[in-house]
Amino acid sequence: MTHAAQVYGKVAKQVATPRETEADKLLFAAQQLASVRDEWESKKFDLAPALLNNRKLWTVLMASVTRPENPLPAQLRQNVANIGIFVMKQTVEVMDDPKPEKLGSLITINRELAAGLLGRA
Template identity: 50%
Template sequence: MSYAANAYAKVSQTALTPREAEAAVLIKAAARLQTIQDNWDAQQPALNEALGFNRKVWTLLSSSATEPEAPLPAELKQSMARLGAFVFTRTVDMMVEPRAEKLTALIRINRELASGLRGNP
């Protein structure tokens, strides 16, 4: 990548709103999981790393969304807590018994939440 393009990429990343940044990270996590699912035999060694990245994303999202000071309605906080719990449970399940089709739910959740954060429900 040229210096100018690299500089532009850095500036555009810093100009994201918090919601756009959250959406971008969710899309990145979904894309990593999708790559593994699409090419399961070749990509399976990268599974734990991708699951770990997704877990970190969800740890940050669910913990910040459920903080008492978070400016979200109680119902939305509860929904984020339930989604986070599902993501963590599915992640452990994938680590114990990996199967490509189990990634579908994680990928969809990430994409749909990212879409909502971008204002495209």
């Protein structure tokens, strides 16, 4: 990585809003999962780390939306928590029976939530 790219990356992190940061992490996790799905034969061994990253991300999101001091409307917080529960269940299902076609819902959820956070939904 060039020095200019490193500097840009540091500045981008400093000026990004929390919503943008969350969206970036969701998109990164979606891309990891999509890469495994799309190149299954050569990347299926990357499935466990990609699922772990996604699960950690959703654990943080769920913890955040269930805090009483979270400023989001209660219904929205409940919806995100419910989606998080689905993500966890789907993750276990994929781990129990790994198949590339089972990753689609996780990828779509991450991308759609990121789009909403970025105001693109």
